[in-house]
Amino acid sequence: MARMPLAERRRQLTAAAIRAMTRDGVSRTTTRSIAAEAGVSLSVFHYCFDSKQALLEAVLTTISDDYITVVREAIRPRATLHETVRAGFRAYWDHVAAHPGEHMLTYELTQYALREPGFEHLARRQYALYCDTYTQLLEELGQRIDFELLVPVPVLARYLAAMTDGVTLNFLVLGDAAAAADILDMITDHVAGLIRER
Incomplete structure (x- = not known):
């Protein structure tokens, strides 16, 4: 070898x-x-x-890094702030649609970590990573576009993590891509309304 x-x-x-x-x-x-x-x-x-913990942590980080890279590349400034936000959500959603098994695996890993004694911190780390990711993406967007948020960054980051998590799980359970796309459009409108371009 x-x-x-x-x-x-x-x-x-x-x-x-x-x-x-x-x-x-x-x-x-x-x-x-x-x-x-x-x-x-x-x-x-x-x-x-x-350890198995080290492997599971590597798995969660790798899956997250894959879709974060896709979203990061998508949120370059567009004609409007709304279009920029939409492009980020669309890139995330395209990743979910192309790799549903990997996203299902993240939920399975969360449940596994919560049920396995000594692994609980992996589930907490996973969700902290989601919030940290959105915080970082918002900060990067702020370097490209001059805007102000109507809510604190940590609050919006947690909201984005919760919304995308919920839409993803809903799609994995029900398999209704059109309904998921409609929900993402609504989230996009709401998030764009919380960002005021200067």
Whole structure:
């Protein structure tokens, strides 16, 4: 087996874990099945991750980073502030539609972490990451467009996290993409109304 830098090997194993957990579910995915999915020995897995918590944290971070990158690229300034906000939501939604299994996995991981003693902090970290992400995206948008918020950034960040979380889960359960798009349009209108361009 070719030697690979540790960081690259961890990325390989994290990607394999995402594929395996998306396909088989968290409870049925073992370290052995992840190693097999990645095409490496179990000892390589244990060299890269010293605990299941470390692996699950890497999985959550990787999935979040993927869609954050997509949204970040989408929220470049448009003709209007409303269009800019809409583009961010649309990019997020396109990611959900293209990768529903990964988004379903994030909910499964949340439940797993809340039920597994000693893993609760992973669920809290996951939701803190969502709020931190929206805070960062709002700050980045503020560097591109001169605006003021009618509510504090932390409040809007928590609102955005709660709204997108709810719309995503609603879509995963009901499978109604048109209804989800309508809700996102309403959220876009509301959020755009909380941002005043200078």
